[in-house]
Amino acid sequence: MTKKIAVLPGDGIGPEIVAEAVKVLDYLNADMSLDLSLEYGLIGGAAYDAHGTPFPEQTLVLAKQADAVLLGAVGGYKWESLDIAVRPEKGLLGLRSELQLFANLRPAILYPQLISASTLKAEVVSGLDILIVRELTGGIYFGQPRGVRLLDNGEKQGYNTLVYSESEIRRIAHSAFQVAQKRNRRLCSVDKANVLECTELWRQVVTEIGRQYPDVELSHMYVDNAAMQLVRAPKQFDVLVTTNMFGDILSDISAMLTGSIGMLPSASLDANNKGMYEPIHGSAPDIAGKGVANPLATILSAAMMLRYTFNRSDAAGRIEDAVNKALNSNIRTADIYSEGMQKVGSAAMGDAVISALKEGA
Ligand code: IPM
Ligand code: MG
Secondary structure, three states: OOEEEEEEEEOOOHHHHHHHHHHHHHHHHHHHOOOEEEEEOOOOHHHHHHHOOOOOHHHHHHHHHOOEEEEEEOOOHHHOOOOHHHOHHHHHHHHHHHOOOOEEEEEEEOOHHHHHHOOOOHHHHOOOEEEEEEEOOOHHHOOOOOEEEEOOOOOEEEEOOOOOOHHHHHHHHHHHHHHHHOOOOEEEEEEOOOOOHHHHHHHHHHHHHHOOOOOOEEEEEEHHHHHHHHHHOHHHOOEEEEOHHHHHHHHHHHHHHOOOHHHOOOEEEOOOOOEEEOOOOOOOOOOOOOOOOOOHHHHHHHHHHHHHOOOOHHHHHHHHHHHHHHHHOOEEOHHHOOOOOEEOOHHHHHHHHHHHHHHHO
16 A cells, blocks of 8 residues: 655755655665655745745645655744744644654664764763653643733743643653563653652653553653763663653753764654654754755654554665665765765765665665
8 A cells, every 4th residue: 555655844954854865765665665655745934934834734634644754854043033833843843743743752873883973982872772752742842821921010921831641641651661662671761750740740650651561670760860861871771751841852962972963863653653754953054055964864764764654674674774884984974074084965975875775685
């Protein structure tokens, strides 16, 4: 059966890196008869410019009809002064929420070839392979009430609400325990239960769900300590599960452990493994349009799509091997460049992955 992919390149470097991932998908589609069909849509600032909204109805329809979504990035200087309700980021958040993509998987793997690109000492990060499971459709990102109000004394006050219901915590906990079962069976739940009632409930519910997974060793950590531990001794972790905002922050830290945020893919899944796949980095407006962005995070996101939504671990594995091979050569995009290497742009890096796929076939 035809597998429909909604491709939403978005803003900034989005179109450049998505083009490389599409090259890889097109190649494998032909080579392995994957029966993929790609359809393009607008999201973020690009959608705002064309339709006055970062999340047009036709994009929602396209995404809902598709089996999976491949997204580049959203946002940029151009739209920073817009009202928050129509900012590019609202398009991405709307999509996550409308499609109920509550389970965000953000793996951080250090490729040995990139060890010198990490700002941390080699012994701290060598062999790193951790996974952050971030709750993606709740918490303070979506809690009501929210806004900026005028107080009686004439002063403005900004406010947001951190909320999690038991059912929201339960479903993300199940996802996290289940992915931990497929890895090294250690799960660390990150909260701020010493200060925030909402995450005190989080800890209770995760502990309760843990009784159904006796084969997974569960621990709990406060988020400030987790941030410190990720930089101090990241290899102590296997899987981390946490709230939307803590996951946003911790996944940027874990990305940098691997040398570059340009290497990290992500999957955002609903209850049926329909998913949206995107690099965890943003739109990088400072380098947009220059053809220098690292496309590997997006290419690896396409691999996650093949694995999680389309159950094609064989095809996913081929992409991952090809990325590994491409890194064995001396070509590097600027973000992972180190001395003695040859600096290349997005297209050359994409081509290197395709060549490696051809060689490996
Ligand atoms: C991410 C990004 C988004 C988020 C932004 C672009 C809304 O930082 O996916 O981590 O905060 O979730
Ligand atoms: Mg982020």
